[in-house]
Amino acid sequence: MNDPSASARDRNRRGHGARLREEIVTTAIRMLDELADDQALSLRAVAREIGIAATSVYLHFADRDDLVFAALQQAHAELMDSVREAADQAADPVAELRARTLVLGGWAWQHPGLYKVLHESTLNQRADMSFKRVLGEQTTDVVRRCIDQGLAREDDADEVSLDLRSAVHGAVSMRVNEPDLPWPPLEEQVDRYLVKLVGVTPATLAR
Template sequence: MTQAVPARQPRTRTRNRRGEGGRLREEIIVAAAALLDETGDQHAVTLRSVARRAGIATPSIYPHFPDQPAIMLAVVRREFAGLERRLASVVQEAGDNPRRRLLAVCGTYLDFAEQHPQRYRTMFGGLWTPTLGDNSLSETDLTLLGAQSMLILVEALGACAAAGMTTSDDVPADATALWVGLHGLAHQRIVSPSYPWPKDISERVILSLARLEAA
């Protein structure tokens, strides 16, 4: 059951200068994401609640978003973009060792889900499912959501295969299996926090599904 969240007083907001409409759009998305974090309920993200959180009048939303589903879709797109940036960053930081890069990508993915559980569930349909045709959303749009993150995972596993660090003989298929395992673990840890998860459960999932050779 969703816990009641104390009402927040609307914050005082400085009016945007001419040409800064993009800033207001971003503030609306940030406000919606914050409400989602606090409530874990997409129904709590209404035009009125978002406007109140952003410190604006509800009609100020309409030049940027026609309705609540459009705001939710913008939140999902923003979070996928943020996840992709984090994964790309750890690939650079991990250096030239393919095994280290793959483990860093997988660990960062799981960390993202743990740090932003409600956003993560929303990204993958756990709290909100977009409807094709709404807000010009096509099946291609849905396919592209998260595509770059998946490509980063495929490339990381492929580098391990090229270096002889994994027994994978079908990198795209094994990367998909690895993602399914990561997603399953991330989701279950969110919805079953009291389960006595083994301390090394992440390593067990990653090493097994990536078919990594012993270090």
């Protein structure tokens, strides 16, 4: 006689559980982007979307916050991969800073719902979202290299980085929440930020 529990164990050994968890997270990412609200997501809705029992989701995630956190962490990791790819193609620190900033702005424009949940949801008050700090740390490092190489005015790299990130997030958030305003191309705004806030010269940007 076949042992059902043995079959289940065999499937788990072949990575079935890991694949299902990945599918749950991927589905949650897509649904969060559509809903733009972590409170509107439910584990049962995710299960229905995949076509599995709700209990299967609960085997991997204790509650909604647990799943949303995993989804945001994965989405952020994928974003950072795109940022890293753009940075690797840059010829100098200024081009890298510009490329990084444009990738972030483009991602937010393409995924406004995820952007809102990642930065504006109440989960930010309930969970440790320190995984987001890497982006700020990397931006500060690039700003410091711009200054050290004489490509930007002498200044405090930490303060300049914070000012730049505040300006970019403000612009992106307004574009997401007020899309009907007559927005200029994001590239134009980013170039102005680099000149006014970082102290990059227009000639350096034009190289």
